[in-house]
Amino acid sequence: MEYILIGLLSFAVLLLVLSFFKRDKVNDIEDQLEQLSLTVMQENYQMKKRLKILEEELLFHDDDLHKTLKK
Template identity: 55%
Template sequence: MISIETALICLFSFSIVLFVLSFFQKDKFKELETQIDNLSLMVMQENYQLKKKMKVLEEELLGNENFTVPLNERLNDKK
């Protein structure tokens, strides 16, 4: 019959082996995390470029009008 000491030593050594093997296992989520980071950077860059283009278009279409005045006030001034 196996003694408790022998069983504990076997379980402890088995846990150490599994712990060491866990360091050599490939990280499955590392690639996914990199892809998500790249995607978020691309979205932020596109958003920034769109905002710049919208600002240029607004300046071209509206000229030197003040953008801080609400539209209903600008319409009332023209009447």
């Protein structure tokens, strides 16, 4: 009976030690999600920047057209 108890306790300690060295899948997923979030934010920023440039070009051309029509 004592051998079984010692064996189970040893097995529990071994599993505890192995759990510290096991790779955490949740952390990997969190890192991937964070990377994806940063990528989406960068793409969003670039798209807003391009849209602003296009809007400025359209406004500039629209102002030129109005000036031409008023003459």
